[in-house]
Amino acid sequence: MTTPEIDRTRLGALAEPASGDGRGDDVVFDVRDLSVSYSGNVALKDATLQVRENYVTAFIGPSGCGKSTFIRVFNRMNDLIDGARVEGTVLYHDRDLYGDGVDPVEVRRRIGMVFQKPNPFPKSIYDNIAFGPRVLGMKKGLDERVERALQSAALWDEVKDRLKENALGLSGGQQQRLCIARAIAVEPDVILMDEPASALDPISTSRIEDLIHDLKRSYTIVIVTHNMQQAARVADMTAFFSVEVRDDGGRHGVLVEYDRTTKIFTNPSDRRTEDYVTGRFG
Amino acid sequence: MARVEFQHALDTLEAALQDLGTVSLRAVRGALDALESQDVELCDEVIAFDDEIDDRYHRLEKMVAQLLALETPVAGDLRLVLAILHGGIHLERIGDQSVTIAKLTKLSATLQQRAGLVEGLHEMGERAEEMVRVALDSFASRDVARARSLVELDELIDRTNRRVAGQVLEFVDDPASAEWGMRMIVVSRCIERIGDNAVDIGEQTEFVVTGEFREFGDASH
Ligand SMILES: Nc1ncnc2c1ncn2[C@@H]1O[C@H](COP(=O)(O)OP(=O)(O)OP(=O)(O)O)[C@@H](O)[C@H]1O
Ligand SMILES: [Mg+2]
Numbered sequence: 001m002t003t004p005e006i007d008r009t010r011l012g013a014l015a016e017p018a019s020g021d022g023r024g025d026d027v028v029f030d031v032r033d034l035s036v037s038y039s040g041n042v043a044l045k046d047a048t049l050q051v052r053e054n055y056v057t058a059f060i061g062p063s064g065c066g067k068s069t070f071i072r073v074f075n076r077m078n079d080l081i082d083g084a085r086v087e088g089t090v091l092y093h094d095r096d097l098y099g100d101g102v103d104p105v106e107v108r109r110r111i112g113m114v115f116q117k118p119n120p121f122p123k124s125i126y127d128n129i130a131f132g133p134r135v136l137g138m139k140k141g142l143d144e145r146v147e148r149a150l151q152s153a154a155l156w157d158e159v160k161d162r163l164k165e166n167a168l169g170l171s172g173g174q175q176q177r178l179c180i181a182r183a184i185a186v187e188p189d190v191i192l193m194d195e196p197a198s199a200l201d202p203i204s205t206s207r208i209e210d211l212i213h214d215l216k217r218s219y220t221i222v223i224v225t226h227n228m229q230q231a232a233r234v235a236d237m238t239a240f241f242s243v244e245v246r247d248d249g250g251r252h253g254v255l256v257e258y259d260r261t262t263k264i265f266t267n268p269s270d271r272r273t274e275d276y277v278t279g280r281f282g
Numbered sequence: 283m284a285r286v287e288f289q290h291a292l293d294t295l296e297a298a299l300q301d302l303g304t305v306s307l308r309a310v311r312g313a314l315d316a317l318e319s320q321d322v323e324l325c326d327e328v329i330a331f332d333d334e335i336d337d338r339y340h341r342l343e344k345m346v347a348q349l350l351a352l353e354t355p356v357a358g359d360l361r362l363v364l365a366i367l368h369g370g371i372h373l374e375r376i377g378d379q380s381v382t383i384a385k386l387t388k389l390s391a392t393l394q395q396r397a398g399l400v401e402g403l404h405e406m407g408e409r410a411e412e413m414v415r416v417a418l419d420s421f422a423s424r425d426v427a428r429a430r431s432l433v434e435l436d437e438l439i440d441r442t443n444r445r446v447a448g449q450v451l452e453f454v455d456d457p458a459s460a461e462w463g464m465r466m467i468v469v470s471r472c473i474e475r476i477g478d479n480a481v482d483i484g485e486q487t488e489f490v491v492t493g494e495f496r497e498f499g500d501a502s503h
Contacts, residue, residue, distance in 0.1 A: 278285070278356055
């Protein structure tokens with residue numbers, strides 16, 4: 001039997017894997033040789049990666065490898081920590097994020113953050129969402145804005161009849177979605193999430209994961225997670241960080257491997273990644 | 283090393299694949315012996331033995347399903363589990379080919395054999411058996427080069443298979459041997475398929491080691 005000659009050029013879309021939905025075409029953050037230290041102690045060394053637009057990018061790695069340190073670089077949260085020093089280049093849409101004349105407050109509006117522990121203000125559900133827009137002078141159509149944010153965070157149906165109630169009366173999972181709604185309300189470009197589901201039960205966790213899938217259509221998302229299956233489920237790209245021990249006994253985080261999530265979880269290039277994702281680490 | 287239990291489960295799974303390989307090879311040998319000696323009883327044994335192979339395959343499949351559900355293997359572990367499942371499917375098929383050989387042998391047990399062709403089939407059968415052994419060994423030792431050598435072995439079988447039809451045509455006018463000859467064309471094809479299955483297992487070895495899946499040689503075997 002002979003192999004029939006196949007003219008691949010004529011197969012069109014069949015020959016090429018679908019390029020997807022157009023997400024990921026542009027670079028949002030271009031990070032080069034990033035190092036961060038706290039009072040002279042290096043926490044993260046020489047990390048280089050690009051975060052793509054409308055992608056979910058996951059940071060994984062053992063405790064202390066610098067995931068939170070890194071994610072805080074994206075919205076200049078490290079500026080608020082005494083003794084923190086950021087070196088290297090961080091371009092945000094081709095502009096130097098740490099350049100002169102960049103207003104950290106404006107940065108934090110464009111680049112919102114959701115933390116591990118839900119941290120609503122001890123105010124009404126409505127005021128939690130309305131706070132950011134009010135501060136930023138987005139006072140027009142505030143009710144609609146609050147509703148839209150709650151809808152996007154998949155919380156509207158559960159709270160629409162109790163908007164005046166105190167947010168602290170919500171369940172943990174609801175509080176976390178409220179915090180996501182709060183981040184969305186100021187129309188950010190990027191949402192950073194540092195272990196957003198680690199304090200939640202499995203059902204709330206999967207709601208947050210569904211939410212992330214919805215949100216990536218409109219936002220670029222960077223998420224830190226200790227749950228590797230979560231990274232595998234939600235992320236387009238995954239960065240694996242590890243801790244390196246120096247000769248002087250000090251330890252710092254390094255970026256070991258950054259690639260498509262499917263690659264990281266089916267055929268990682270680095271032995272350390274393989275050991276970590278297969279649970280053979282340590 | 284962490285995950286000791288998990289590693290143990292992987293080792294058990296791999297042993298189950300080799301075990302399935304051993305019983306499949308036993309079926310091949312039985313079918314080939316029965317073919318040469320036109321031994322109807324042995325044919326029946328080979329046919330009945332297929333349940334044994336199927337059972338083992340289903341057990342393997344169940345172990346894979348459990349491992350995937352409970353341990354969610356990733357990276358090299360995931361590739362190994364998938365490759366074992368694939369390998370298992372191919373071994374089960376080798377069992378099926380042996381059954382077909384046995385059934386055809388039974389149907390033609392009273393017919394006149396032709397010594398030249400029997401010899402050719404015998405040689406082909408031995409090569410196919412050897413290929414299955416190479417496939418299993420190279421999988422166990424993750425020896426990609428050895429797995430790739432299956433392509434050349436397969437080429438030899440393919441060549442013999444192509445000659446069989448011509449040989450049968452030569453004596454097809456002899457009513458005493460014509461029917462036997464027609465059946466042997468299918469037997470030859472079955473042996474050739476066993477070789478193909480061995481090549482497919484070889485491809486799984488490469489997948490486990492490199493993460494790349496490539497068909498060895500041309501896709502049309
Ligand atoms: N505010 C801080 N002041 C001083 N050192 C800090 C500070 N935050 C982090 N570090 C140090 O930087 C290193 C990296 O910490 P980081 O919190 O970024 O790790 P992580 O990967 O997020 O860990 P985890 O998974 O436990 O959250 C650690 O050695 C930590 O002690
Ligand atoms: Mg952290």
